[in-house]
Amino acid sequence: MATTVNTRKKGGVLAGTANYLDERVGVAGILKEFGRKIFPDHWSFMLGEVALYSFLILLLSGTFLTFFFQPAMTDVIYNGVYGPLKGAHMSIAYASTLDISFEVRGGLLFRQVHHWAALLFVAAAGLHMLRVFFTGAFRKPREINWVVGFALFVLGMAAGFTGYSLPDDLLSGNGLRIIDGMIKGVPVIGVWISSLLFGGQFPGHNIVARLYSLHIMIVPALILVFLAIHLFMVVIHKHTHYSGPGRRDDNVVGYPLMPVYVAKAGGFFFIVFGVIMLIAATFTINPVWNYGGYDPSPVSAGTQPDWYIGWLDGALRLAPTHLETMDAWGHTWSWNILLPLIVGVLFLVVVAAYPFVEAWITGDKREHHVLDRPRNTPTRTAVGAAGVTFYAVLWAGAATDLIATNFHMSLNQVLTSAQISLFVLPVLAFFVTKRLCLSLQRKDREIVLHGRESGRIVRLPHGEYVEIHEPVDAYTQYKLVDYKDYKPTLARPNAEGKITAAARVRASLSKFYFEDRIAPVTQGELDAAHHDHHEAVEAAPAAEVKAVTAKKAPAAKKPATKAAPAAKKPAAAKPAAKKAPKKD
Amino acid sequence: MSDKPKAIKGAANASDEFDYSAGLAVIPADKIEDPGLEPHHVRMTDKSKKHEKAAARQVALLFFVSIFGSASALVIYFLFPLSTTEFGPVRENTFWLGLAIALGTLALGIGAVHWAKTLMPAAEQAEARHQTRGSEETRARAVEIIKLADQESGFSRRKLIRRSLYTALAFFPLPGILVFGDLGPNPGRTLRHTKWAKGVRLVHDPYGAPILASDVTEGSVFHVVPANINPDDEDYLEQKSKAAVLLVGVNPEDLTIAPDKKGWDYNGIVAYSKICTHVGCPVALFEQDTHHLLCPCHQSTFDLNNGCAVIFGPASRPLPQLPITVDKDGYLIAQSDFLEPVGPSFWDRSIN
Numbered sequence: 001m002a003t004t005v006n007t008r009k010k011g012g013v014l015a016g017t018a019n020y021l022d023e024r025v026g027v028a029g030i031l032k033e034f035g036r037k038i039f040p041d042h043w044s045f046m047l048g049e050v051a052l053y054s055f056l057i058l059l060l061s062g063t064f065l066t067f068f069f070q071p072a073m074t075d076v077i078y079n080g081v082y083g084p085l086k087g088a089h090m091s092i093a094y095a096s097t098l099d100i101s102f103e104v105r106g107g108l109l110f111r112q113v114h115h116w117a118a119l120l121f122v123a124a125a126g127l128h129m130l131r132v133f134f135t136g137a138f139r140k141p142r143e144i145n146w147v148v149g150f151a152l153f154v155l156g157m158a159a160g161f162t163g164y165s166l167p168d169d170l171l172s173g174n175g176l177r178i179i180d181g182m183i184k185g186v187p188v189i190g191v192w193i194s195s196l197l198f199g200g201q202f203p204g205h206n207i208v209a210r211l212y213s214l215h216i217m218i219v220p221a222l223i224l225v226f227l228a229i230h231l232f233m234v235v236i237h238k239h240t241h242y243s244g245p246g247r248r249d250d251n252v253v254g255y256p257l258m259p260v261y262v263a264k265a266g267g268f269f270f271i272v273f274g275v276i277m278l279i280a281a282t283f284t285i286n287p288v289w290n291y292g293g294y295d296p297s298p299v300s301a302g303t304q305p306d307w308y309i310g311w312l313d314g315a316l317r318l319a320p321t322h323l324e325t326m327d328a329w330g331h332t333w334s335w336n337i338l339l340p341l342i343v344g345v346l347f348l349v350v351v352a353a354y355p356f357v358e359a360w361i362t363g364d365k366r367e368h369h370v371l372d373r374p375r376n377t378p379t380r381t382a383v384g385a386a387g388v389t390f391y392a393v394l395w396a397g398a399a400t401d402l403i404a405t406n407f408h409m410s411l412n413q414v415l416t417s418a419q420i421s422l423f424v425l426p427v428l429a430f431f432v433t434k435r436l437c438l439s440l441q442r443k444d445r446e447i448v449l450h451g452r453e454s455g456r457i458v459r460l461p462h463g464e465y466v467e468i469h470e471p472v473d474a475y476t477q478y479k480l481v482d483y484k485d486y487k488p489t490l491a492r493p494n495a496e497g498k499i500t501a502a503a504r505v506r507a508s509l510s511k512f513y514f515e516d517r518i519a520p521v522t523q524g525e526l527d528a529a530h531h532d533h534h535e536a537v538e539a540a541p542a543a544e545v546k547a548v549t550a551k552k553a554p555a556a557k558k559p560a561t562k563a564a565p566a567a568k569k570p571a572a573a574k575p576a577a578k579k580a581p582k583k584d
Numbered sequence: 585m586s587d588k589p590k591a592i593k594g595a596a597n598a599s600d601e602f603d604y605s606a607g608l609a610v611i612p613a614d615k616i617e618d619p620g621l622e623p624h625h626v627r628m629t630d631k632s633k634k635h636e637k638a639a640a641r642q643v644a645l646l647f648f649v650s651i652f653g654s655a656s657a658l659v660i661y662f663l664f665p666l667s668t669t670e671f672g673p674v675r676e677n678t679f680w681l682g683l684a685i686a687l688g689t690l691a692l693g694i695g696a697v698h699w700a701k702t703l704m705p706a707a708e709q710a711e712a713r714h715q716t717r718g719s720e721e722t723r724a725r726a727v728e729i730i731k732l733a734d735q736e737s738g739f740s741r742r743k744l745i746r747r748s749l750y751t752a753l754a755f756f757p758l759p760g761i762l763v764f765g766d767l768g769p770n771p772g773r774t775l776r777h778t779k780w781a782k783g784v785r786l787v788h789d790p791y792g793a794p795i796l797a798s799d800v801t802e803g804s805v806f807h808v809v810p811a812n813i814n815p816d817d818e819d820y821l822e823q824k825s826k827a828a829v830l831l832v833g834v835n836p837e838d839l840t841i842a843p844d845k846k847g848w849d850y851n852g853i854v855a856y857s858k859i860c861t862h863v864g865c866p867v868a869l870f871e872q873d874t875h876h877l878l879c880p881c882h883q884s885t886f887d888l889n890n891g892c893a894v895i896f897g898p899a900s901r902p903l904p905q906l907p908i909t910v911d912k913d914g915y916l917i918a919q920s921d922f923l924e925p926v927g928p929s930f931w932d933r934s935i936n
Contacts, residue, residue, distance in 0.1 A: 037711070038709055038710070038711040041708070075815075075816075075820075081666075081667065081668060081669060081670060081671050082671045083670070083671070089815050101674065102666065102671045102674050103666060103668075104666075105661055105664075105665065105666055105677055105681070106661070106677070106678075106681050108674055108677075108678045109677075109678045109681055109682045109685075112678070112682075113682075141716040174865055174866075174881065177825070177863070177864045177865060178863045178864065178865065178881060180863075180864060180928075181860075181862065181863025181864035181865075181927070181928035182863055182928075184775075184864075184927075184928045184929070184930040185863070185928060185929055185930065186931075187931050188931055189931075190930055190931055191771045191775065191930045191931060191932075192768075192771060194768075194771070195768035195769060195770070195771040196764070196767040196768040197767070197768065198768060199767060199768045200768050200769055200774075200822070201771075201774050201775075201819070201822040201825075201826075202822065202825055202864075203821050203822065203825065204768075204822065236716065237716065238711075238713050244622075245618060245619045245620060245621060245622055246618065246619075246620045246621030246622070246710065248618070249713070250712065250713050250714075251710045251711060251712055251713055252710065252711050252713050253621065253708050253709070253710045253711075254708055254709070255704075255705075255708065255709065256709060259700070259704055260700050260704045260705070261700075263696045263697065263699055263700035263704065264696070264697055264700045264701075266696055267692070267693040267694065267695065267696025267697040267698075267699075267700065268693060268697060269693065270689040270690065270692045270693030270696070271689075271690060271693035271694060271697065272693075273689040273693070274685075274686045274687075274688075274689035274690030274691075274692075274693055275686075275690070277682050277685050277686035277689060277690075278682070278683070278686040278690070280678075280682055281678060281679050281680075281681070281682020281683050281685075281686060282679065282682070282683075289671075294821070295790075295821070295824070296821060296824050296825030296828060296859075296866065297789050297807055297809070297824060297825075297828040297858060297866050297868075298807070298866065298868060299865055299866045299868045299880050299881070300880070301869060301880045302880065303880055303881060313882075316862075316863070316882055316898060317882045317883060317897075317898060318898075319898040320898070321884075321894055321895075321896060321897060321898065321899070321900065322894065322900050323898070323900060324900030324901065324929055326934060329935075330932075330934045330935050331931055331932060331934075331935070332929045332930065332931060332932070332933045332934060334900075334928075334929040334930075336862065336898045336899070336900055337862075337863065337928075337929075361608075362607045362608050362609065363605065363607025363608055364604075364605070364606055364607035364608065364609050365604040365605045365606075365607065366604040366605075366606055366609075367604070367715060367716065369713060400883060401880070401883055411883060412896055415883065415896075415897075448616075474619040475619055475622040477616065478616060478617075478618055478619055481615070481616045482616075482618070484609055485609065485610045485612070486607070486608040486609050486610065487608055487610050488608070489608055510608055514608065519610065519612070520612065520615075520616075521616065522612045522613075522614045522615060522616065523614040523615065523616050523617070524614045526616060
């Protein structure tokens with residue numbers, strides 16, 4: 001024992017370092033556990049990665065900016081290199097933003113990198129959420145991770161807004177003014193909250209410094225914590241994979257972390273960085289020098305918040321006129337502010353709670369690791385489409401003035417249309433999406449049962465024309481039939497013999513979800529479909545079909561799955577598939 | 585719930601001992617059989633040495649391009665300096681520096697991904713996945729540990745300790761909340777008053793020059809602040825954000841004046857608060873043809889001829905009017921402060 005321990009390891013510095021680290025932190029065990037961990041591969045899994053990398057880029061570029069930015073609102077007279085503003089009163093925050101832009105080499109570049117990365121971060125996180133939603137990746141055991149991801153999305157918006165307000169320019173100042181107006185509209189405590197936030201009257205001299213500590217410390221720290229939890233849970237659960245042959249709830253199919261994912265994901269970080277850098281180098285964003293420092297009197301027309309705040313701004317705009325009311329004691333209820341706030345909060349609550357609602361309806365307590373193709377869950381997909389539409393209308397609502405001026409339309413009509421659209425379009429989107437999903441499912445069934453259209457028309461001896469349908473290979477076929485199918489339930493009495501209100505609600509929701517359903521093709525249906533085919537139709541193109549399928553390696557598996565039914569009724573068995581030669 | 589729980593395998597791994605209910609799921613008896621993983625996709629680089637070598641060269645080339653990009657960024661940093669007198673050079677500095685860094689990172693990233701996609705194994709592998717819940721044994725041990733901890737500490741048994749602990753924990757954060765009390769002062773009556781007062785002259789924003797009534801022709805618009813605030817004041821922006829006023833000259837015959845606001849205008853010259861009654865943006869856009877004031881933030885529209893009543897948009901209240909007149913020199917002055925709070929609504933706005 002002693003001799004082996006003391007034996008000096010061969011292999012030079014690298015092996016020496018590895019040995020050093022293993023004896024102190026146990027890297028060998030870590031590598032053994034995680035080094036060959038399997039990650040499934042799909043382009044849509046990249047969206048979360050884009051969000052993660054954007055965040056890293058935000059940390060890097062943001063740290064650079066903190067070295068130059070001064071979050072103070074003390075009034076100064078500008079005397080920098082930007083001529084048009086020379087001699088103007090402004091806050092130190094705004095002046096230092098100008099200095100970063102004009103007097104620090106790469107300063108403007110990194111300001112733009114930071115802003116573009118922020119826009120991309122929220123966008124990628126949002127798309128990632130949509131991917132998770134539409135593929136059902138939020139189902140057990142990932143409901144909590146959905147909520148963590150949701151928190152990250154909200155924190156992303158908070159990080160964005162607090163950062164947007166820091167330069168203390170006219171545009172962001174007006175954004176703060178709107179926030180202040182909204183806060184003041186909150187019943188009972190509004191005025192107090194506003195005074196606490198701004199340190200007195202709006203705008204005061206404190207808000208930039210306060211937002212700064214939120215923006216560079218509290219919010220990013222929270223994002224880091226939630227990111228750690230988010231990724232930790234991904235490791236615990238292992239990543240989901242799309243349905244397909246060989247992909248089951250009890251395995252994970254993909255490529256090993258080392259080397260494939262280290263190279264792919266590591267490389268992808270640099271690609272995201274590069275793309276953001278390219279955009280930042282070529283496209284101006286937030287040219288604060290054009291706006292001037294904050295002044296409560298002027299305002300520019302066509303002002304827009306950053307895109308992710310748009311839906312809330314749109315909600316404010318869509319509130320009808322004269323909503324404000326007074327109650328009997330003379331207190332003011334600003335429903336024109338409260339209603340949009342409530343709508344926004346409710347929307348977020350629905351998003352956060354969705355996994356739990358769906359789990360309650362299906363009552364499915366199993367773990368789900370195989371993702372749904374969106375068409376195979378028509379109602380969920382339709383609900384998602386309705387939600388996206390609702391969000392999109394609110395979002396477009398934030399641009400009513402730009403839509404009106406660019407398309408030469410009446411502003412009033414654009415706004416009224418948006419108000420109507422907010423209620424009509426989501427319903428429309430729901431039905432259209434649901435029908436589309438059901439049609440796609442029917443199409444899948446058709447392909448499995450009767451093969452895919454080959455586009456070749458054949459004339460039969462007795463004069464009939466038929467199109468040849470080629471059977472799809474076993475792998476494609478399995479992808480089309482492998483999904484979970486649910487059926488609605490009735491409200492049933494509980495142990496005490498009572499039908500509870502909850503049971504009734506669940507029953508009607510289950511009806512809403514699963515009444516229209518296309519069940520996956522079963523083996524029995526598949527066999528029956530093949531038997532039903534007219535002998536002549538099947539026999540005639542057999543030779544040609546054989547020629548086609550013979551070239552395809554995947555068809556090789558077919559005989560194996562067909563063996564049992566074929567043995568029972570050999571005469572009626574499908575000739576083409578049967579004769580496909582084995583390749584393996 | 586009351587549906588027959590179908591005891592079927594959850595994450596149907598043989599080693600997973602717990603069967604979950606499938607709820608409303610339909611479990612088909614004759615599901616089409618899983619053919620297993622499809623055969624590997626064979627790439628050109630798997631088949632031919634030539635392609636493999638070419639791919640290797642491409643990856644290395646991309647890495648060299650990356651080196652070139654990053655190195656040229658170092659040169660560009662010095663090649664495109666900024667000026668201390670003009671801001672023009674910022675353009676070149678930003679563009680070339682960004683381009684070079686982008687080349688460095690993009691080529692590096694694309695090279696790594698290209699390496700993974702062409703030269704690393706393309707065969708998908710499967711790994712077992714287990715139920716997230718612990719085995720029965722693990723769970724039993726966890727319960728045991730909690731019970732043991734409870735027993736050893738007497739947490740359930742000693743009510744007095746437990747309850748006093750809860751109370752202590754509830755009280756502990758309160759001072760932490762209270763210390764935030766000085767974040768801002770008591771708002772008091774600050775929202776109800778502005779710097780306007782009897783005799784205060786209306787002056788141009790931002791030049792500060794007083795305005796002669798005779799200069800306000802029909803259809804002209806002035807952005808106005810009270811003469812008693814100054815950009816050097818400590819609270820200049822706070823006062824301005826309440827006192828900003830829009831002064832418009834209109835044909836007196838076009839004005840519909842409410843009985844309680846008679847004499848607030850001066851020969852058709854009206855002054856209205858510029859702070860939107862919705863959420864406080866400056867209502868800075870005046871449409872001469874229609875006599876409408878428009879807030880560019882949320883498009884609330886006010887009818888100037890009719891006491892600035894809201895005719896469109898999310899605002900609910902008219903813009904407050906500032907009563908004005910002229911002094912002996914013919915300059916416009918305020919008759920008094922606004923008679924109601926300006927700006928966004930708040931909870932006890934209408935209680936004095």
